[in-house]
Amino acid sequence: MDINSFFNDLQSKINTAIQNSPAKDIEKNVKSMMTQGFSKLDLVTREEFDVQTQVLAKTRSKLEALEVRVAELEARLNATPQ
Numbered sequence: 001m002d003i004n005s006f007f008n009d010l011q012s013k014i015n016t017a018i019q020n021s022p023a024k025d026i027e028k029n030v031k032s033m034m035t036q037g038f039s040k041l042d043l044v045t046r047e048e049f050d051v052q053t054q055v056l057a058k059t060r061s062k063l064e065a066l067e068v069r070v071a072e073l074e075a076r077l078n079a080t081p082q
Contacts, residue, residue: 018024044052
């Protein structure tokens with residue numbers, strides 16, 4: 001038996017032991033409790049966060065362009081003789 005098959009066999013036995021042990025039930029219960037807890041929080045997914053980040057970047061860009069435009073218009077207004 002070579003070393004790789006030994007470790008693969010050992011890993012398989014450990015996985016089987018974990019699957020048949022109370023540890024698996026504890027893992028399921030903890031995941032369930034965490035899922036319930038997270039659902040009560042006002043969280044967003046990473047995808048939703050990324051979309052909103054892109055929207056914010058576009059909005060910021062438009063705002064900066066509008067600020068430049070307003071400054072230009074104010075400069076023209078102040079430059080015309082009254």
